[in-house]
Amino acid sequence: MGLCEAIFAENPDLPVFGARVLGPFLCVRLTLTYLRHNLPQELLAELYGVSQATVSRVISTYTPLIAACLNGSVPTVEDLDPTAQLIIDGTLLQCWSWKDHSELYSGKHKTTGLNVQVACTLSGTLAWVSDPQDGCTHDAQALRRSGLLDVPATDLPDGASPPRHIGDKGYIGLGMITPKRKPAKLPLHPDDKAYNRAVNQIRYKIERVIANIKTWRVLHTGYRRPPETFPETITAVLGLIFTYTL
Numbered sequence: 001m002g003l004c005e006a007i008f009a010e011n012p013d014l015p016v017f018g019a020r021v022l023g024p025f026l027c028v029r030l031t032l033t034y035l036r037h038n039l040p041q042e043l044l045a046e047l048y049g050v051s052q053a054t055v056s057r058v059i060s061t062y063t064p065l066i067a068a069c070l071n072g073s074v075p076t077v078e079d080l081d082p083t084a085q086l087i088i089d090g091t092l093l094q095c096w097s098w099k100d101h102s103e104l105y106s107g108k109h110k111t112t113g114l115n116v117q118v119a120c121t122l123s124g125t126l127a128w129v130s131d132p133q134d135g136c137t138h139d140a141q142a143l144r145r146s147g148l149l150d151v152p153a154t155d156l157p158d159g160a161s162p163p164r165h166i167g168d169k170g171y172i173g174l175g176m177i178t179p180k181r182k183p184a185k186l187p188l189h190p191d192d193k194a195y196n197r198a199v200n201q202i203r204y205k206i207e208r209v210i211a212n213i214k215t216w217r218v219l220h221t222g223y224r225r226p227p228e229t230f231p232e233t234i235t236a237v238l239g240l241i242f243t244y245t246l
Helices: 002-010 024-037 041-048 052-073 139-146 190-213 227-244
Strands: 087-094 111-120 126-129
Touching: 002 024, 002 052, 024 041, 024 052, 024 227, 041 052, 052 227, 087 139, 087 190, 111 139, 111 190, 111 227, 126 190, 126 227, 190 227
Parallel strands: none
Antiparallel strands: 087 111, 111 126
């Protein structure tokens, strides 16, 4: 009920569609069901006893309301501890393939979606998620654009250097701790193999964090609504995660 109360406290004059049949609480619940399970709207209509058109209007209205209500709980780069070392990885949040949006296609993943950069603490707690970028964006480029690596010297203790974050080979060249690449036509040195194992034994934690984010199936099983609505849907899910699960 806390989420419902917060939404209606900020938006006392909500549209009446859906509320006539469902009531405000079930409008929010329907939207959360959609975000959690990414069910087809026709199935949601059967489950909630309304028309598919009503389901569509409810989701279109309440998703941005949830995003706006909880956005303050989602950390930005400025909210992070500039001295904290983080584990970072990129992931693709999949969506339908739209012929007018070729920029969404990821050559790495061989499908369409939006690229987000995810960071967790060394203990494996979600710390930050970047703004989404086109699926064609390389992880290293996406991380540069996010500003996470641009720590002002004034934010650090005197004489301290920015932390060296941990990532995979896609971030080589950014000053991060990453596994070493195998030299061309040469085997990897045993010391480098041991080093890579040590890095990967830490890095696996970010993969678990990303998997937990994608338990919200709307971010994993193919976003079907218009692509311009995907960023606010991502914000709504992240708001729910940072507000209620961490």
